[in-house]
Every structure is written in C-alpha cells, then in structure tokens.
Amino acid sequence: MTILSSQRCKRGFTLIELLVVIAILVVLAGLLLPTLARTRERARLTACENNLHEFAKAIIMYRNDFGEMEMPDWLSDLHPRYLDNRQVYLCPADRSRGADGARPADIGFEAPQLEELDDPNLPCSYEYQFAGRAVSAQWDYRGYGITNVPANATWKEVKFAQMRYGDINHPGAYDQTVFPMMRCFHHWATRRWRYPAQNKVMGLTINVAYAGNIFHSPFWWELPLSELQEE
Numbered sequence: 001m002t003i004l005s006s007q008r009c010k011r012g013f014t015l016i017e018l019l020v021v022i023a024i025l026v027v028l029a030g031l032l033l034p035t036l037a038r039t040r041e042r043a044r045l046t047a048c049e050n051n052l053h054e055f056a057k058a059i060i061m062y063r064n065d066f067g068e069m070e071m072p073d074w075l076s077d078l079h080p081r082y083l084d085n086r087q088v089y090l091c092p093a094d095r096s097r098g099a100d101g102a103r104p105a106d107i108g109f110e111a112p113q114l115e116e117l118d119d120p121n122l123p124c125s126y127e128y129q130f131a132g133r134a135v136s137a138q139w140d141y142r143g144y145g146i147t148n149v150p151a152n153a154t155w156k157e158v159k160f161a162q163m164r165y166g167d168i169n170h171p172g173a174y175d176q177t178v179f180p181m182m183r184c185f186h187h188w189a190t191r192r193w194r195y196p197a198q199n200k201v202m203g204l205t206i207n208v209a210y211a212g213n214i215f216h217s218p219f220w221w222e223l224p225l226s227e228l229q230e231e
C-alpha cells in the first residue's frame with residue numbers, strides 16, 4: 001500500500017510539472033513571437049532601403065551620362081547598364097513578388113495601378129514618380145497649381161515643374177532632399193500615423209529623394225509629420 005500511494009503521488013506530481021512546463025512555454029512563445037516578427041520586419045525594411053540606395057546610385061550614374069536635369073523614362077531603362085541585379089526591383093515585403101505593381105492590392109487607393117517600367121518581364125515593387133507616361137487622364141495637375149508644363153504632359157514634366165516652382169501645397173521650389181523620385185508602398189503597414197484633422201490613419205512609405213538620400217514619410221507625403229500622431 002505504501003508503495004502504491006507513493007507511485008500515485010509521483011504520477012500526479014509529473015502531470016502538474018508537465019502543465020507548468022506547458023504554461024511556461026506558452027508565456028515564452030507569447031513573449032518571443034512578436035520580437036521575432038519585429039526583427040524580421042526590420043530586416044525587410046533594411047533590405048528595401050538597400051534596394052532603394054541601389055536605384056539612387058543607378059539614377060545618379062544615368063544623370064552623369066545624360067545631364068543633371070534628366071531622368072530615365074522608366075525604371076527598366078536602368079537595367080542592365082546602370083542596374084544589373086533584377087532582385088533590386090523587388091521589395092522583400094512585397095508578397096506578390098512584383099505582381100501587384102508599385103502598390104499592394106490592399107492599399108485602398110482609388111486610382112488604378114500604374115506601370116513603372118516598359119518591360120513586362122521585369123517585375124517591380126516600386127513606384128517611380130518621374131515616369132514617362134502621360135499624366136492628364138489620372139491627375140488634374142493644373143488643379144494643384146502646376147502650370148509650367150505643356151499640354152498632355154508626362155509625369156516627368158509635371159514632377160520637374162513641381163520640384164522647381166512648387167504647387168498649391170508648397171509655394172516655391174521643393175527641397176531636393178525631400179522631393180521623392182521613387183517610393184515603396186509595400187511598407188505602408190509597418191508604421192501608422194493618425195491625421196486628427198481628417199481622422200484618417202495612414203502608413204509608412206520609404207522614399208528616395210531627388211538628391212539621392214532615403215527618407216521615411218507618411219503615406220501622404222505632402223503632410224508634414226508634425227501634423228500626425230504615430231499610433
């Protein structure tokens with residue numbers, strides 16, 4: 001009898017021990033998983049910024065050949081002479097591997113997705129602001145006070161005029177270190193800002209400025225960060 005009861009006692013202790021171990025594992029997993037996810041997201045952000053640095057260097061080389069106030073018509077014009085690594089065209093946060101174009105399918109934009117290159121065999125995750133396609137059908141630039149451009153202007157012509165002369169949101173020439181020539185919208189969900197004046201929530205974009213530096217801004221880059229609250 002003594003032996004039996006001691007065995008029963010030992011078995012009960014093992015079960016409790018198991019439950020305690022499971023509980024500890026659940027708590028540890030709960031603590032570690034968000035940290036792991038954050039680490040992974042930071043690695044993606046760094047890789048995306050490295051891609052954008054490669055584009056900045058390629059565009060600067062292109063301008064060295066064609067003139068300071070010249071830009072390629074398409075991002076694919078850089079490949080392969082100025083940018084031979086096709087992986088650079090893909091943001092690691094872009095799960096569609098370039099099939100969604102410059103913007104994720106779930107971003108909730110009204111305008112249709114626009115191609116950033118003229119090579120359908122080169123998938124691309126990045127939006128190119130100075131593209132050579134006509135702008136008039138998509139955006140009323142004259143309504144934004146941008147008038148120093150010919151009729152049926154291209155995005156490139158509109159962007160140069162906006163950068164030199166400003167627009168309704170920004171009278172006068174833009175600062176070339178904050179005027180974007182390329183941006184990644186696939187990173188829009190990683191940081192959120194609230195815009196109290198319109199009660200809107202917006203995400204992060206990563207930009208390459210005309211001067212070649214990288215900067216982060218809210219989804220609506222025309223809004224200064226001072227008017228936003230980070231969530």
Ligand SMILES: [Zn+2]
Pocket residue numbers: 048091092093184185186187206
């Ligand atoms: Zn990205």
